[in-house]
Amino acid sequence: MMSSLWVSKTGLSAQDTALRTISNNLANVSTVGFKRDRAVFNDLLYQIQQQPGGQSSQDTTLPSGLQLGTGVRVAGTQKMFSEGSLQTTEAPLDMAIDGRGFFQIIMPDGSTAYTRDGQFHLDSEGQFVNAQGYALEPSITIPPDADSVTIGADGIVTAMTRGSATATQLGTIELVSFVNPAGLQAGGNNMFWETPASGSPQSGTPGQDGLGMVLQGMLENSNVSVVEELVNMVSVQRAYEMNSRVVSTSDQMLQYLTQNL
Amino acid sequence: MDRLLYVAMTGAAHIDRAQTVHANNLANVATSGFRADLAQARAVQVNGDGLNTRVFALAERPASDLRQGALMETGRDLDVAIRGEGFFAVQLPDGSEAYTRAGELVVDAVGTLRNGAGYEVLGDGGPINLPPYASVTIGGDGSITIQPEGQGAEALVQLDRLRLVRPEPGDVAKGVDGLFRTVDDSIVLPSSPDVGVVAGFVESSNVNAIYEMTAILELSRQFELEVRLMKSAEQNDEAAEKLVSVN
Numbered sequence: 001m002m003s004s005l006w007v008s009k010t011g012l013s014a015q016d017t018a019l020r021t022i023s024n025n026l027a028n029v030s031t032v033g034f035k036r037d038r039a040v041f042n043d044l045l046y047q048i049q050q051q052p053g054g055q056s057s058q059d060t061t062l063p064s065g066l067q068l069g070t071g072v073r074v075a076g077t078q079k080m081f082s083e084g085s086l087q088t089t090e091a092p093l094d095m096a097i098d099g100r101g102f103f104q105i106i107m108p109d110g111s112t113a114y115t116r117d118g119q120f121h122l123d124s125e126g127q128f129v130n131a132q133g134y135a136l137e138p139s140i141t142i143p144p145d146a147d148s149v150t151i152g153a154d155g156i157v158t159a160m161t162r163g164s165a166t167a168t169q170l171g172t173i174e175l176v177s178f179v180n181p182a183g184l185q186a187g188g189n190n191m192f193w194e195t196p197a198s199g200s201p202q203s204g205t206p207g208q209d210g211l212g213m214v215l216q217g218m219l220e221n222s223n224v225s226v227v228e229e230l231v232n233m234v235s236v237q238r239a240y241e242m243n244s245r246v247v248s249t250s251d252q253m254l255q256y257l258t259q260n261l
Numbered sequence: 262m263d264r265l266l267y268v269a270m271t272g273a274a275h276i277d278r279a280q281t282v283h284a285n286n287l288a289n290v291a292t293s294g295f296r297a298d299l300a301q302a303r304a305v306q307v308n309g310d311g312l313n314t315r316v317f318a319l320a321e322r323p324a325s326d327l328r329q330g331a332l333m334e335t336g337r338d339l340d341v342a343i344r345g346e347g348f349f350a351v352q353l354p355d356g357s358e359a360y361t362r363a364g365e366l367v368v369d370a371v372g373t374l375r376n377g378a379g380y381e382v383l384g385d386g387g388p389i390n391l392p393p394y395a396s397v398t399i400g401g402d403g404s405i406t407i408q409p410e411g412q413g414a415e416a417l418v419q420l421d422r423l424r425l426v427r428p429e430p431g432d433v434a435k436g437v438d439g440l441f442r443t444v445d446d447s448i449v450l451p452s453s454p455d456v457g458v459v460a461g462f463v464e465s466s467n468v469n470a471i472y473e474m475t476a477i478l479e480l481s482r483q484f485e486l487e488v489r490l491m492k493s494a495e496q497n498d499e500a501a502e503k504l505v506s507v508n
Contacts, residue, residue: 002277002280002281003277003278003281003284004277004280004281004283004284005284007281007284007285007288008284008287008288010288011284011287011288011289011290014288014291015291018291038335040293040365040377041289041291041292041293041295042292042363042377042378042439043285043289043292043295043439044439045437045438045439046435046436046437046438046439047437048437049278050319050321052434064321064322064323064324065321065322066278066319066320066321066322067298067322067435067437068278068281068282068285068322069281069282069285069286069288069289069298069439070285071284071285071288071289072285072288072289072291072292075377075378075379076377078365078367078377080335080337082336082337099395100395177393177410179368179370179371179372179393180367180368180369180370180372182367182368183369183370196370197369197370198370199370199371202393208411209410209411210393210394210395210408210410210411235291236291238470239287239290239291239470242287242290242470242473242474243284243287243288243290245474245477246280246283246284246287246477249280249477249478249481250280250284250481252481253277253280253481253484253485256484256485256488257273257484257488260488260489260491260492261488261491261492261495
């Protein structure tokens with residue numbers, strides 16, 4: 001059968017994956033701490049039908065051969081870890097990281113997840129937890145009689161309690177960084193997991209070693225650019241149409257052949 | 262049997278192959294750094310007994326189109342695009358060197374700079390290793406500067422320069438994995454100071470979608486013409502059969 005049919009099929013499925021990436025980015029345009037994905041395409045292997053430079057006769061060689069490409073594949077999706085814009089919320093437990101760092105979250109199974117989403121809450125014991133109720137690591141507990149909580153740029157959490165003129169230091173928020181954040185595995189719920197590709201987490205104090213400051217009362221917006229995604233969507237749609245046009249042209253050629261011979 | 266039928270058949274078969282080249286270009290219309298393949302047909306005369314009337318068609322891919330693709334702004338530090346002519350050099354797992362225009366670079370877990378397909382990107386001094394950094398800048402000549410993690414903007418460290426080559430047309434050809442290689446082992450490509458890069462941009466595929474669509478339509482019409490010729494050959498045979506039939 002006509003090989004162009006299968007080549008265009010790879011084009012269609014690659015554009016389909018690209019559209020899925022774009023729609024996920026657009027769906028998360030207002031997700032705090034979201035990092036957008038980008039589909040990376042590679043051309044597939046080429047098949048040599050005639051070897052360039054092969055012998056066409058004893059004394060002559062072919063000037064150019066015929067190598068047929070077999071289409072395209074999605075080599076992977078790259079997470080783009082550029083920083084999203086910062087938004088002021090004035091909520092005392094909201095935090096944004098201005099730099100490369102991640103917050104650490106202890107999962108129910110004891111493993112550690114990493115997130116840029118700084119929307120923290122307090123649980124019934126006064127502990128810092130994220131929207132799913134999983135605790136921030138290292139654990140910080142606000143005493144019940146605290147009036148106000150202050151988080152410094154260096155991650156030191158202090159509270160003013162009633163009847164005391166001095167602030168009580170409650171703990172320090174640690175951040176971690178990765179050599180290759182794009183290698184982290186996205187696990188949903190704004191969280192990432194360490195993989196062999198990401199390298200191991202390097203923990204440290206906020207504001208040092210390039211980890212970035214912790215900004216209280218602010219949140220990091222999604223780094224999705226709506227205009228860019230819409231432009232990408234247009235080009236993906238047109239590429240999809242052109243590949244489907246090749247399929248229908250190949251189909252017509254086969255149809256003409258079978259009907260006329 | 263009429264030889265016309267076989268001449269028309271080779272025409273149709275090679276149109277199918279040329280169609281595949283264009284379908285592959287269109288499938289890669291969004292592959293960054295992809296270079297479109299050209300397809301051409303060559304006439305091959307069949308020499309033999311009698312008059313040399315038969316000329317078969319032979320589809321070929323003489324070369325790849327090396328024109329520059331559009332530059333798309335991404336703002337990512339490690340996206341680099343080549344301005345004008347030239348190639349990035351990458352090292353394959355077997356240690357050999359190949360060339361590509363795709364510059365969506367990534368850093369792997371041990372800090373080695375790789376391109377989007379996962380091949381090690383070469384600098385003038387071999388594969389490039391980035392120590393932990395706070396920020397990275399790739400200059401217009403491909404030189405890589407980092408601000409090491411935990412240090413200020415005054416402590417910039419210049420690492421290597423990306424190995425950029427500028428082969429003569431015809432010195433490199435696309436291999437079976439889509440990477441370019443020198444056509445002859447004797448050709449050594451030195452790093453060229455003339456090749457300029459721009460960071461924060463990705464070069465799109467240079468496939469001209471309108472040209473490819475037109476070529477596909479033209480080829481499909483040619484295919485119908487070949488099928489018509491096959492049909493005519495059949496009708497000729499039928500007519501000849503009628504002439505000689507006794508009834």
